[in-house]
Amino acid sequence: MKTRLVVLTGAGISAESGLKTFRDSDGLWEGHDVYKVASPDGWKADPKLVLDFYNLRRKDVMAAKPNAAHIGLAELQDTFDVEIITQNIDDLHERAGSKKVLHLHGEILKMRSVLDETRSYAIEKDIVLGDVAVDGGQLRPDIVWFGETVHKIIEAADLVSTADIFAVIGTSLVVYPAAGLLDYVNPQVPVFVIDKRLPDVTPRASLHLIEKPATEGMIDFRQALAAFK
Numbered sequence: 651m652k653t654r655l656v657v658l659t660g661a662g663i664s665a666e667s668g669l670k671t672f673r674d675s676d677g678l679w680e681g682h683d684v685y686k687v688a689s690p691d692g693w694k695a696d697p698k699l700v701l702d703f704y705n706l707r708r709k710d711v712m713a714a715k716p717n718a719a720h721i722g723l724a725e726l727q728d729t730f731d732v733e734i735i736t737q738n739i740d741d742l743h744e745r746a747g748s749k750k751v752l753h754l755h756g757e758i759l760k761m762r763s764v765l766d767e768t769r770s771y772a773i774e775k776d777i778v779l780g781d782v783a784v785d786g787g788q789l790r791p792d793i794v795w796f797g798e799t800v801h802k803i804i805e806a807a808d809l810v811s812t813a814d815i816f817a818v819i820g821t822s823l824v825v826y827p828a829a830g831l832l833d834y835v836n837p838q839v840p841v842f843v844i845d846k847r848l849p850d851v852t853p854r855a856s857l858h859l860i861e862k863p864a865t866e867g868m869i870d871f872r873q874a875l876a877a878f879k
């Protein structure tokens with residue numbers, strides 16, 4: 651049986667593929683207040699703005715390519731049972747070859763009805779006002795906006811609790827509930843934290859800090875994992 655490696659990834663891993671992050675220092679994303687384009691109130695106030703915004707972001711994702719960190723995680727599947735939990739809404743992990751990816755905050759390449767958050771559809775073209783699902787509800791991006799429930803957090807916590815090794819890559823650990831997943835790691839399990847600006851992490855028995863961007867840190871990470879094969 652392979653050692654189970656559970657990995658939590660955040661915006662930092664996709665940033666190296668050229669994708670902008672939600673949480674810039676000035677509170678804006680591509681010139682927009684994030685709460686106007688990524689919240690139920692923003693949707694209610696101006697759904698066209700929200701749809702236009704995500705239509706552009708979707709094109710950015712489709713133009714981006716997996717980087718060495720995405721590819722490195724996929725290659726680890728040869729040796730480990732790799733489970734990826736990502737806060738990112740892009741599909742770069744999947745395109746890199748990772749087979750088990752749980753998207754906490756939804757997927758930009760999928761859409762759903764405003765009336766039913768349990769059923770999603772693949773997006774084949776831009777979503778515009780008037781596009782409706784089979785239930786008659788307006789279609790919207792299948793993304794968890796600020797203020798909405800992160801339904802998959804329970805599944806993610808269950809995965810984390812089964813980890814033989816846990817890694818955090820490219821996240822500041824300030825966005826909850828995802829940041830709280832560390833609390834579900836068994837105290838004896840080795841934890842690796844990789845980011846160009848290391849977040850505050852409670853000291854533990856086996857904590858490994860790698861203060862490098864995801865692509866560079868992946869090299870150190872894979873070398874360290876050799877001891878756990």
